[in-house]
Amino acid sequence: DVKVTQSSRYLVKRTGEKVFLECVQDMDHENMFWYRQDPGLGLRLIYFSYDVKMKEKGDIPEGYSVSREKKERFSLILESASTNQTSMYLCASSLGTGTDTQYFGPGTRLTVL
């Protein structure tokens, strides 16, 4: 079974703080993804990575950065958290064959006050 874990289930931060969200997968997947999920808007892709140290912007990268120093770990960084970044953040991974699908972690519900 694919296992994707996220460092926190719930997080409360203050405006202006730097926030790190960590994701780890244990299936040697090539690709990793960060999404945010908001009511009525569905899942929106922030960034994805197809290899160590490689990254691509998704649909809404503004205000976020990512880091992938090891294959199994993909971090999402909010450089200066703002209230409009309050959301559910979901990490996913996929094998990267082109025919496979994505497997999700449990999510981190971030509240920025």
Added chain:
Amino acid sequence: QKEVEQDPGPLSVPEGAIVSLNCTYSNSAFQYFMWYRQYSRKGPELLMYTYSSGNKEDGRFTAQVDKSSKYISLFIRDSQPSDSATYLCAMKETGANNLFFGTGTRLTVIP
């Protein structure tokens, strides 16, 4: 126009009913189609994964793809209260890494 459209519901049905969930899409290059189930405050879990047109059955769940109409469906037979969740459709092109998601349909099965 969004690439993938999904009726957000909410949908409430009595226990034992047959449920039909649907998505339409605009990109004819989509070849892989998925349904995810997401319980409240949890991450989506993969439920069904199909390639191109046709039907796929897994227990009480049947996924159907009609590429000519750009329409996919998920049928749930003998629905149970434990099926209460949000159902997300997703799809992608061959060789692509990115998935395109519907916004999800919230389903409640009433005992």
